[in-house]
Amino acid sequence: MKHKRFVFFMILPTLLLISFVILYPTISGVLLSFKNYSVFNFGNIKWIGTDNFKEIFDDIFYIDVIWNTVKWIFFSVTFQLFFGFILALLMKEPFKGRGLYAGLVFYPWAISGFAIGLIWSWLLNGQFGVINDILIKLGFIKEGINFLSDPSLAMFSVILVNVWYGIPFFAIMILAALQSIPNSLYEAAEIDGAGYFTKLFKITIPYIKPTLINTILLRIIWVMNFPDIIYGMTRGGPAGSTEILSVKMINTVFYESNYSKAAAHGVIIVLILLIYTIMYLKLTSKKEFSL
C-alpha cells in the first residue's frame, strides 16, 4: 500500500502537467464545440447543443471537403513513402559528399509549411511563375499552365508540393532503420544466392516494417492536420477544390470568426483520426506484421 502511494506521488507531477497541457485544452475544445462562441457575440455565449455540428453536416460542400481530404492524404503519403524509401536506399551506400548531399535533400523539412506554400504559389503562378517561364522557354508549352487556378490541376499541384516537402521525413526515418540492419543478414543471403530484390523484400522491408508502420501512422495524422501548404497556396480554392478538413477549420476561424464551429470541425477531425488509429493499429498488430 505504501509502495503504491509512493508511486502515485512520484507520477503526480507528470500527470498534472499532462492534464494541464493536453487534457484541459481537449476538454475545453470539446465543450466549446457545443457553444455559440463567435466574435459577434462575446456578450451572449451559451450552450447550443449540437447546432454547430448540424450546420457543418448541412453544408452541401462538406462531402467534397472529406473527399478532398482523402485524396490529399492518400496521394501525399503514398508518394512521400515511395520516394522517401528510394532516397533512403540510395543514401545508405556511402559515397563521396554524402553528408553535404544529405543536408541538401533534407532541407525542405526544415522550412515552415506556410512559407513553402507561399514560395510555391509564386513558383507555380500562371502569369509570372518561374516554372511556367522555364516550360515556355524550353518550348514545351505556349501559354502558362494555371496550376493553382484550374480546379482539375490545383489538387495535383498542392499534393506535388506536399510530396516534395515530406520525402525527407520518410527518408530520415527509413535511413535510420536501414542502418540498424546487421550486415551479416545480407552476407548470409548472398551466400545463399539471393539477388537485389530478394534481399529487399525478404530482409530489408521485413526488418524495417515496425518503423514503416509507425512512420506511416504518424504521417497520415500529420498530413491530415497539415493545412499550412494549402493555406499558403490556395486557401482551399478555387471553388473549394483543394479544401481539406483542416483548411476548412482555419477558414471558419478567419472568415466567420466562429470559434465554436471551428472547434466542432476540430472534434470531427479528432474522431476520424481516433477511429483510424484504432483500426490501423488493430490491422497492423496481427502476427504476420510483427517481426
Added chain:
Amino acid sequence: MKKFIVFISVLLVALFAFSEESITLNLIEAFSSPWRTPTLNKIIEMFETLNPGVKINVISPPYETAYQKINLMVSTEQPLDIVEIGDWNLSTLAAMGKLEDLTPYINSWPEKNDLIDGILEAASIYHNTPYLLPHGLFAKALFYRPDILKKYGFNNYPKTMQELYDMGKKLTESDKNQYGFAFRGKGYPTSFIDAVVTSFFDDIDPDNMYLTKSGKIIFEDPRAVKALTFYVNIYKDTSPKDSINWGWDEQVNAFVSGITPLLFQDPDTTGMLNEMLKPGQYKTAPLPVGVSGKAYPSFGFVGWGIPTYSKHKDLAWKFIKFVSSAEINGYWSKSYGALPILKSVYKYDSYFSSYVFEGWTKMFEDKEHYQFTQYPLDNENWGKWNEFQEKTMQQVLLGKLSVVRCLKEWADFWKKAGIK
C-alpha cells in the same frame, strides 16, 4: 551589505515616486504592419515629448487575428485606454456597451467642422452615436497604367464599365501575356464583385449595399443577372484564367508588371505602388459607372475609440485629438496610404491633391454619379458571407454553377441571415 540595502531602498523609493507621476495609456492597434507600426511609434514619441509623464504602451497583435484579440480584450475589460476600431467590428463592440460615446468630446473639438462630409455619419452607424473618431478612410478607385494604355492607343481611362470591358478585351493578348483587368478571385473579393454588380442599379439603399430603395434584395432583381453575367465576362475576356486564385499580392504584382494595367483598389495600395513604379507610371480615376450611369462605392474606415472602463478617458481623448490634427493626420495618411479625414489636409499637403488621389477627390466631388453606401457589417453572418460569396463566385467563374442559380443562393443567404 548595509550599503546594498540602502541603495536598493533608495532605488525603490525613486522608482515608486517616478511611477506615481507617469501615467501609462494602453493602446491596441488593428493593422500592425512593417510600414505603419513605426509611424505610429513616431507619432507616440512626439506625443510623449509634448506631454511629459505620459507613456503610451502599444499592443500590436498580428494583423490576421487583431480584431478577434481586440474584441476579446474589450469584452473582458482588459486594461485598454485607446482602441483601434474598424467599421466591421464597431457594431459588435458598441453593442457590448463597452465603448464611450465620443459626442461631448467631438463637439468641443475645434476641428470638427473640418471633417470630410459624411464621415461622422458613417462612423455613427450604431445607434446614431459616434463611438469612434475615424483616422483614415478607404474606398475603391480605378488604378490604371497610362504608359501601357497608350501603347494600345488609349489616351484616357475607362469611364464606364462597358468601356472597361472593351478596353480590357482589346488589351488582352494571351500569347504575349498581356491582359486588361486585374481580377480578384480569392481573399475577400466581395467589394470587387459588388462594385460591378451595383453599377447596374440606380436605386441602391444608401444605408445598405444589398438592398434597393424599395427594400428588395438586389440579387433577386433581374438586373443582377445581367450584372453578374457581365462580371463573369470581365473575367473570361479581359483577365488571366489564373486570376481566380489572385489575392491582393497577385493583383498588385500583375498591375506593377503591366500584365493587367487596370485595377480596382484601396488607397493603401498607393504606398507600395509609389515604391515600385516611377511617378506618373500609374494614375487613379473614379470607379467606372455602370449602365445606370451610377456607381456605388462603399466607405471603409478605421478609427480610435475609448473603452468605457478606461481610467484615463480625458488623456486618451487628448491623444486622439493629437493624431487627428491636420499635420499629424496628413503625415499618418501619407505613410499609411489611407485618405485623410480633414478637408484642410488635402489643401495643406499637395501630395493629396496630386494625380495619385485624383480618383477619390473626383468621386467625392461628384455626388450625382457616386453615391456612397454601406455594407451590412453589423449582420452576424457577414464573415460567413465573405467565404460563401467567394466560393460560389469561383464556381460560377469555372462554369460549375449558373449565374441565375448563384444569385438565388445569394438571395437565400441574405433572407436567412435576416437582412434589413
